[in-house]
Amino acid sequence: MESKKYLDDIASIKTMMNKSSRFMSISGLSGILAGIYALIGACAAYIVLGDQQLSTIGREYAPVSRLINIYVGHPSGTKLALIGFTVLCAAIITGVILTRKKAKKQGERIWDSSSKRLIYNFAIPLCTGGAFCVILLQYGLIGLVAPTTLIFYGLALINASKFTLGDIKFLGIANVIIGLVSTQFIGYGLYFWALGFGVFHIIYGSIMYNKYERNL
Template sequence: MSQELKDDLQHIRKMMEQSSRFISLNGLSGVVAGVVALAGAFVAYYILQKSSIDYFQDYSGATGVGVVTQLTLLAIVVLIAAVGLGILLTVNKTKKQGHKIWTSTTKKLLVALFVPLIFGGLFCLAAMYHGHFIIMAPLMLVFYGLALINAGRYTFSDIQNLGYCEAFLGVIAMFIPGYGLVFWALGFGVLHIVYGLLMYQKYR
């Protein structure tokens, strides 16, 4: 096979990959999300300590309306900050590569990602409504992991691997009451940073 034919085949393969997968994810967005999540975990622990709640011993005490409200608002702020910065970094990378950010593949990726997240969020709200606060962090990890596994079909396979790790951590956390915040920090913080750095080195 001539070198020219090999080059043509590689070009065709690259074009097909670009049309079927979203390949502009920025690894640094994972690092940023991880740092934001870790900061959020430390603030959450501070809120609990300030309310005289020892999360590791008396986790049932975190059911007070004031504490739950503060933690919920904190979670919303962390989510907005992580997602917002992640989108900004990804858009910048897409522009530098000369690709379109809004394509049919992007739509499929977002649907695959947000359907499990939306239903998972509703499930978490139902658990919160019934006072099952102890399983909130594990549930978030599990549904987030499933969302990544689902969305990984339309982007790098590394995302699916991250999803399996997140879901696995969530399941483990279910069996260790009182350490949900620790697993939350490991999943949304440490794992994001590790995978973000690996993806940045691999796909930059």
Template sequence: MNQEKDYLQDLTDIRSMMERSTRFISLSGLSGVFVGIVALTGAGIAHWKVKQFFYEVDTSYVDQSYSSDYNNLFINLTIIALSVLIIALLGGWYFTARKAKKQGQKIWTKASRQLLTNLFIPLVAGGVFCIAMYYHRLVGLIAPGMLIFYGLALVNSSKYTLNDIRYLGLLEITLGLIALFFYGYGLYFWVIGFGVLHILYGISMYYKYDRKK
């Protein structure tokens, strides 16, 4: 009986070692919560900018003036989006690095490099897609496109980290596809996808993996 227990324990240890060598398992639930809060803050600022734009635009403006104001609005929204992305990445990296340090694991490994590579390929493609949508004045498709490509990035990179990422990615894709049929309400879907879902995912991850550690 003792030999059988030792054998099972050895198999468990071997499996754990193999998982650590092929998957980056130090993702922190707190990073998900942080990303969600940052996304909600950014969405709030963006919503205020959009309301301010429509309040200030007068019907007597000539088309050229309206186009100029519209371009300025898009530039401001782009700055907000990039700021949210940078802050979210830095915060996510901080909480993940802190968790890896507590677990005595390295954060920069072959698995983490593969994770980032598979994550950024769909993200870059999604960035080009969003630029093309703006170029063709199809701005209502930008938010759904962001959700879809972000979801694809999570699914694509999930094989190098925790399986929970895959489920979050599938939810983001589904939300983005639904948003395609509600043109003009992209910001609300953006809030749900990048804000609410991230916070719920982060809390779930924290209680599932972090808290018991």
């Protein structure tokens, strides 16, 4: 009799600690869809690029304004930017819609201190990585951009894992590893991107969906 009460106490302490510090409504299904968008995007980029390489700027340092000029002047520059932007928007919109749906089902609010904290902690490594990629472009180190995005995205996920479903850490570690591996295969960035942002998301999303959402 008494022990049943204590068991309930322990359970409710755990639930409360998690609920108040972690945002649990991240949707696995949106991970799968984001992965599919990424693969479509990678295919589109492959077609646009054909056999031409993205031109490097040379070994000289380029200020950001010159960088933009070179980029816009490049025959595939705008098309590639458009593909990237579309994939990103589609993934974010899908993610927000599905997460909102899941939050509603679980009776969680989508915009509370736990989700704010999650976004904040995810954004810091991600924005650092973004800025660092611009710097790499400034020095003409275009081949390192793909590895850098994967590494910093992975670090962002690892950092965010403390504030949401802990499993996201493994997706982060996987991305960091293939980011590091891809530094040894410069010129194949698109394939590693497709693997990290596409295939890994689909695998991760499926696992999460099976684990948390199927029975919801």
